[in-house]
Amino acid sequence: MSEKSLGVGLVQHACVDNTDTNLEAAIDGIRRAAQQGAQLVLLQELHGSRYFCQTEEQANFSLAEPIPGATTGRLQQLASELAIVIVGSVFEQRSNAVYHNTAVVIDSDGSIAGRYRKMHIPDDPGYFEKYYFTPGDLGFEPVTTSLGRLGVLVCWDQWFPEAARLMALAGAELLLYPTAIGRDPRDDKDEQLRQLDAWRTIQRGHAIANCLPVLVCNRVGHEQDPSGQTDGIQFWGNSFIAGPQGDILAEAGEQNAVLVARLDLSRTAGLRQAWPFFRDRRIDAYQGLLKRLCD
């Protein structure tokens, strides 16, 4: 099998109040990733702003924008200039009644190749996303680009093996997770470490179950809780790029980082022949997966 080599990168950065500054940080990182050989660059979830879901605040809806819109326009220009694929993340205003947490894929000619609207929406203290985001209604459909079919998912989706599997069944060649997750500074150290390791492990698990490489891009930095009720979120970074056996190819720490690695997409087919999981799925016995509980 001939190698299908792909340079991939991601940009992990802290966000500030000024949205222009955030977009410039992302653009700067994209340029650096491209210089290092990335043909595809993944940005973190909601990279244009602070993670505003720490509180339910109507004024935050002003951060939303349509797709195509200002952010995608800027990313389209850049993708075309650098001739790379960019996966961005936008608080999408679909109408004046429906908003989504949307990943948007810009192809290397600057066109919008497609979008994924976050399907699983979290809601727990500090992550009040159900207030802002209507759950996606586009399903788990990979986006076809000039570089291959991208299985783009978003943050909370990363905890659901179903999401990764559906992307794989639909032909994704790569899984990508823009994300925004961190620790609660009030948790004890052991719990903080367990959470980080769980987050890394389950996503490596999706790589393994589906024999697909995985890119995960998370933000860094401490962001205060505007309500003052908590100690805010310490976004834990640790973005990583893993191969189709869950093998870590590159990983970041907790500082701003540009991460680049080379993937051989042709590994997937060989792995799937060696360990043929897809041949053996018991689709005759999976009906319970469509239930809330099998009780």
Add this chain to the structure above:
Amino acid sequence: MSEKSLGVGLVQHACVDNTDTNLEAAIDGIRRAAQQGAQLVLLQELHGSRYFCQTEEQANFSLAEPIPGATTGRLQQLASELAIVIVGSVFEQRSNAVYHNTAVVIDSDGSIAGRYRKMHIPDDPGYFEKYYFTPGDLGFEPVTTSLGRLGVLVCWDQWFPEAARLMALAGAELLLYPTAIGRDPRDDKDEQLRQLDAWRTIQRGHAIANCLPVLVCNRVGHEQDPSGQTDGIQFWGNSFIAGPQGDILAEAGEQNAVLVARLDLSRTAGLRQAWPFFRDRRIDAYQGLLKRLCD
């Protein structure tokens, strides 16, 4: 929430041709685990014999036995004597036409609490299981015991997030995998390490996705390929016990080992409130999971 503490153990051992010797090794390990506080002991897959599936040999069907039968009888006696739950693994002769790879759960009063017939059956060089085992037709049903509901799965099932999820949806409080997996001595060292790490990682991932502890019991030792076509299998041991965040509580190396750890089963409910994955599953959008491919 009150602690629901459970001492769990597993017995990892090499197998020889003499099946009595193998059963005695298991029994000796069970006794030692019980002495160390295990109320539940998991044995490895097909612990009564060498891993005979390296070749397709009709004579190997003589290793099969009914349930109840000689092996379960011996384990029932022991479970009753020690007042513990034992999860064994038997090449089950269901009739003279249908054989299964079956995990059997003996309750602490010596009764057979239930069984699980391996649903996903592998078939790849050295693991010719499709020749011997009819795929299970009991579905993914936890077995109810005096210690709780056990989500028992077997080996190849460990690569399928669907199996663990279905057990969790049906009320399993613990996932258990008797297994028989090793490295091909002809693979290069890096590939051997990637495989072992993938195996560990994906099962820790099932713990995380479902907020359930996981016990994995694998065999050790080199077993020759009777056909002489390969260099046999070096079973890699590395049995482990993980908590519901995938946190390793105990793990073995590649020698005979008895592993015991204490689980707090009440952690699951708290975790599921903190990270409520089950609340947010998109069961309206999972129909594709029942398909071979979404193409």
